Amino acid sequence: MQANAQVVAFIPRLRRYARALVGERAAADDLVQDTLERALAKFHLWRRGSDLRAWLFTIMHNVHVNQVRGRREMTSLDGEALEQPVRATQDVALEARDLERALHQLSVEQREVLLLVILEDMTYEDVASTLGIPIGTVMSRLSRAREKLRGLMEGMPPSNRLHLVK
Amino acid sequence: MTAPPITEADLQAYVDGRVPETRRADIEAFLSSRPDEAARIAAYRSQSDELRTLYREVLDETVPERLARARQPRRAGLRRVAAIAAWMALGGVVGWQLHAVFGVDTRLPAQVPLARSAALAHVTYSPEVRHPVEVGADQETHLVNWLSKRLNTTLRIPRLDAEGYSLVGGRLLPRSPGPVAQFMYQDAQGRRLTLYVRSEADGNRETAFRFAREANVGVFYWIDHGFGYALSGELERDALLRVANAAYRQLNP
Numbered sequence: 260m261q262a263n264a265q266v267v268a269f270i271p272r273l274r275r276y277a278r279a280l281v282g283e284r285a286a287a288d289d290l291v292q293d294t295l296e297r298a299l300a301k302f303h304l305w306r307r308g309s310d311l312r313a314w315l316f317t318i319m320h321n322v323h324v325n326q327v328r329g330r331r332e333m334t335s336l337d338g339e340a341l342e343q344p345v346r347a348t349q350d351v352a353l354e355a356r357d358l359e360r361a362l363h364q365l366s367v368e369q370r371e372v373l374l375l376v377i378l379e380d381m382t383y384e385d386v387a388s389t390l391g392i393p394i395g396t397v398m399s400r401l402s403r404a405r406e407k408l409r410g411l412m413e414g415m416p417p418s419n420r421l422h423l424v425k
Numbered sequence: 426m427t428a429p430p431i432t433e434a435d436l437q438a439y440v441d442g443r444v445p446e447t448r449r450a451d452i453e454a455f456l457s458s459r460p461d462e463a464a465r466i467a468a469y470r471s472q473s474d475e476l477r478t479l480y481r482e483v484l485d486e487t488v489p490e491r492l493a494r495a496r497q498p499r500r501a502g503l504r505r506v507a508a509i510a511a512w513m514a515l516g517g518v519v520g521w522q523l524h525a526v527f528g529v530d531t532r533l534p535a536q537v538p539l540a541r542s543a544a545l546a547h548v549t550y551s552p553e554v555r556h557p558v559e560v561g562a563d564q565e566t567h568l569v570n571w572l573s574k575r576l577n578t579t580l581r582i583p584r585l586d587a588e589g590y591s592l593v594g595g596r597l598l599p600r601s602p603g604p605v606a607q608f609m610y611q612d613a614q615g616r617r618l619t620l621y622v623r624s625e626a627d628g629n630r631e632t633a634f635r636f637a638r639e640a641n642v643g644v645f646y647w648i649d650h651g652f653g654y655a656l657s658g659e660l661e662r663d664a665l666l667r668v669a670n671a672a673y674r675q676l677n678p
Contacts, residue, residue: 265554268552270488270492271483271484271485271486271488272556273483274479274483274486274488274492275480275484278480279476279479279480288489288491292491292492295492312556324622356481358475358476359479364475373476374476377473377476379442380560380561382443383438383443398433398434400432401437402434402437403439405437405469405472406465408472409465409472412472416495417508
């Protein structure tokens with residue numbers, strides 16, 4: 260019972276990460292749901308006292324690798340995906356959309372590292388063990404992710420491309 | 426003897442506030458001699474802030490029913506899980522949950538009183554075992570700058586170590602109008618206090634030092650210079666008063 264409550268407490272954080280990773284809300288919640296089901300089914304395998312967050316995010320990573328990446332094209336954004344109306348007066352909303360768009364132009368591998376570091380404030384060691392990669396890879400992906408994101412954002416001036424699509 | 430050269434990994438760690446204190450001065454010296462690198466690092470930092478801001482609201486969304494079902498164990502008798510799910514759903518301003526939790530009138534006033542909002546935020550976040558805060562006390566400068574920027578003021582974080590409570594860190598909570606900063610403290614036994622800070626509308630000039638109790642949570646609160654402060658904890662009134670006085674003296678010198 261204690262165990263389930265502990266997992267429950269992480270749902271909002273799992274949802275935040277999934278949303279940023281996957282983009283679309285329903286797909287992100289699918290990922291969370293699959294993660295929760297697997298975590299609860301395998302809870303006896305969790306080593307009590309070890310980092311539950313790292314364990315849950317590892318499960319999410321594995322679920323994502325197995326299921327979502329097979330349909331990778333769903334998460335990649337191209338010009339055609341931007342059909343939602345955008346209110347040009349709301350600069351803040353536009354900037355947020357730009358950032359979200361730019362984030363989804365990173366590779367999934369870069370995005371994972373960036374989001375665990377920034378949203379979850381994980382140590383680089385925890386990111387490495389969560390994703391099952393060497394710490395050097397964490398650092399290089401982090402560096403590349405940031406630089407690519409910076410380039411993308413700088414390539415999107417405030418009068419942004421969405422205006423052109425109109 | 427020269428310091429080891431600054432690596433890209435050092436700079437990344439600097440962005441994330443993860444450089445050892447001994448290395449910080451070297452990195453800052455490097456950055457002051459390299460405006461291009463300093464600009465890059467500054468861009469990374471604002472990128473981090475923007476990403477946190479972009480996804481922060483997801484934390485406060487009500488957890489969808491299907492996720493609640495997904496986690497529901499097959500075994501019976503786990504009312505506590507359901508209760509916690511309700512707590513998780515509290516998020517910001519709510520109605521029936523307050524009724525369930527505190528047994529209070531569900532018809533909330535348009536503006537939830539300071540003490541109740543603070544108590545609600547306290548019970549929502551203080552039980553978090555591993556991640557009670559968004560930014561930890563180890564990044565106190567970042568914490569103060571970030572929350573000051575979001576609340577559009579210069580925040581001070583009171584030191585309550587003399588009262589036995591050390592800073593755990595802080596987080597930003599959504600509210601309309603204007604966000605709320607919550608700082609968390611913890612004593613040696615792991616008991617937690619939270620300090621809730623929000624801007625108050627001009628009409629609300631009350632400055633008295635007051636006490637309220639919501640369920641088990643005691644709250645001392647006051648309003649000063651356009652900001653409302655509330656210190657919440659599951660403590661006896663007198664014990665809480667002692668700490669609240671210390672906070673008050675530092676916040677309103």
